[in-house]
Amino acid sequence: MAHIVEVSDADDPRVDDFRDLSRADRRPDRPGGRGLVIAEGVVVVERLLASPYPVRALFGVRRRIDELADALVDLDAPAYVTDADVMAQVVGFHLNRGVLAVADRAPAVDPADLIGRSRNLAVLEGVGDHENLGALFRNAAALGVDGVLLGAGCSDPLYRRSVRVSMGHVLRVPFTSLETWPDGVKLLQDNGFRVAALTPRSDSIPLRAAGLEHGRVAVLLGSEGPGLTDEAIAAADLAVRIPMSGDVDSLNVATAGAIAFHAMNGG
Structure with missing residues (x-):
């Protein structure tokens, strides 16, 4: 089961993978960045969890994390729970979908x-x-x-x-x-x-x-x-x-x- 972790401080380094996504020079999914795969919203996060991409963490409001409970049963990664205001401060904008997940890339296909x-x-x-x-x-x-x-x-x-x-x-x-x-x-x-x-x-x-x-x-x-x-x-x-x-x-x-x-x- 995913490890549920409460986050109340926008400066918490544990959510750095999700930080400042509105700034092009900080987006981890940009060329030259860290190359992380980022999923937004319950449906897309579920598809990421079912994919070959190794999930690093989730970050979202309580309601959205709860909606993903069944999909998180076999996940060995943290699910950071916060409120909408803290999430907006971390991400850099208000995320209507209420949940993000990040994953490393899978090996390239030949x-x-x-x-x-x-x-x-x-x-x-x-x-x-x-x-x-x-x-x-x-x-x-x-x-x-x-x-x-x-x-x-x-x-x-x-x-x-x-x-x-x-x-x-x-x-x-x-x-x-x-x-x-x-x-x-x-x-x-x-x-x-x-x-x-x-x-x-x-x-x-x-x-x-x-x-x-x-x-x-x-x-x-x-x-x-x-x-x-x-x-x-x-x-x-x-x-x-x-x-x-x-x-x-x-x-x-x-x-x-x-x-x-x-x-x-x-x-």
């Missing part, structure tokens, strides 16, 4: 291992917006994607905002980085994957005609603005577009991803 055990994958290039990244992971979890491969220019999926927007699903969808880009696409092809680059180009194949539901398939998705680079599209086996009406020429990358993921699973 790309070859993830590819070897998957049937369908999402491959991202230049997805730098943390909210879009989190939404992509939530869509991947909901629509049966086995994992996510990160190409050049992607943000950290374990950034606090990405974890929150994904509703914690980034903690359960396996992901890893491809060390070379776009040459890393060949690793997929060497393992029997057909790689489809999602692009609005008029000469690309309409989604319904692409047959993404057959065999092992990886869908390439590009950045929110320019989309996939010419090099990434050239490395793919085929270019696929989502037909659109009117003057709309593109979709938000998370929305486009959801449509493609649904197609990969026979939707």
Whole structure:
């Protein structure tokens, strides 16, 4: 069972992992920081507790810690209980969700291992917006994607905002980085994957005609603005577009991803 510890002093060093999250230079989940995984809210904290990430501690108001009682039975870590005012002083802002948890990172997944055990994958290039990244992971979890491969220019999926927007699903969808880009696409092809680059180009194949539901398939998705680079599209086996009406020429990358993921699973 988690060790319940009362905290009444905002300067208590035991809650330093949760301190000053509103200041970019102090956030432990920022690049160059301590690299901790931070979960916010009861639902996301529960998913962190059920994930492979080693939980260091929880910090929250009594009501939220009590809501997590069943999930804390097997946890050997402190759960710091405080009031909303002290919590706001520590965190740096008022947290409506009332509870946080921090964890160390799990060991990185080997790309070859993830590819070897998957049937369908999402491959991202230049997805730098943390909210879009989190939404992509939530869509991947909901629509049966086995994992996510990160190409050049992607943000950290374990950034606090990405974890929150994904509703914690980034903690359960396996992901890893491809060390070379776009040459890393060949690793997929060497393992029997057909790689489809999602692009609005008029000469690309309409989604319904692409047959993404057959065999092992990886869908390439590009950045929110320019989309996939010419090099990434050239490395793919085929270019696929989502037909659109009117003057709309593109979709938000998370929305486009959801449509493609649904197609990969026979939707």
